[in-house]
Amino acid sequence: MPKVVNRVVHIPKANEKNQLIDEIIKIRQIINDVADRNDPNIVIDVASMPETPVISIHPYESMEEHEELLGKLYQNKDFLTQANKVFGHLVRPINFWMQEIIEPYEGITVDDKPKFLLTNVWKAARGKRWDLVDMLREGRAKKEGVKPNLSVNITGDFDLVFMRLPIKSLSEYKFFLDDIPKISKMGEIALSHNRHIANVIHY
Structure with missing residues (x-):
């Protein structure tokens, strides 16, 4: 049962939300491959919030598990390349909401x-x-x-x-x-x- 959730908040550029969603789905698959997991690639569109963010949800058993995965991702060229594609559709840097369940x-x-x-x-x-x-x-x-x-x-x-x-x-x-x-x-x-x-x- 996940005890920690990282909610990654993306604010898309005007008229680029669909492209952003496609790139987020791709980077989620890379994360699963690196982590050797098969987590659902849950992506939500919060149209009722200001600037209508797109949020991807990443569950973890602990902060240590999250830290270990980050270390692997920052050494993975596919992840870094795909991250730049995601960043290209944003009006500002992503925001991380780390939350305890x-x-x-x-x-x-x-x-x-x-x-x-x-x-x-x-x-x-x-x-x-x-x-x-x-x-x-x-x-x-x-x-x-x-x-x-x-x-x-x-x-x-x-x-x-x-x-x-x-x-x-x-x-x-x-x-x-x-x-x-x-x-x-x-x-x-x-x-x-x-x-x-x-x-x-x-x-």
Whole structure:
């Protein structure tokens, strides 16, 4: 079960998103070959976020596994050549979101090929991140069916908490936090709440 996820965020140049996606899929295959793994090449298009980023998702068992793979990739000519092709379609350098998985997905796998990924992002008040995590865990435990994953940043803003739910259809979505008795207290520990829906465009 992955414990760490590296989300690689790409901001495409105008009218070059499709070319960028093609190059990302190719570099993901090179990464699999170097790592001797067969991970799904999950690529998502977050049209609901500013600048509509394309994000590729890389799961790892540990930070050490990620570090070991990076060492191999930086010595691989095919990877470096393909990376330059990816960079050529970007308006600025890629951004890495390293995140620790606090709770995994349950009730769904990549074999189900969900069409969408619903992401809720909360910014906790300073010093309240783990209080917020506990509240979200309570809501997750009460949700029937597919359970979302829950993660926090290893890099970037340490006050952010993420909850992601893969869904096969937008009609499946229900805001399960409505059932939490303490939901009225969310405003005491969370400064903001944003929601994004991404299309999963490649596995």
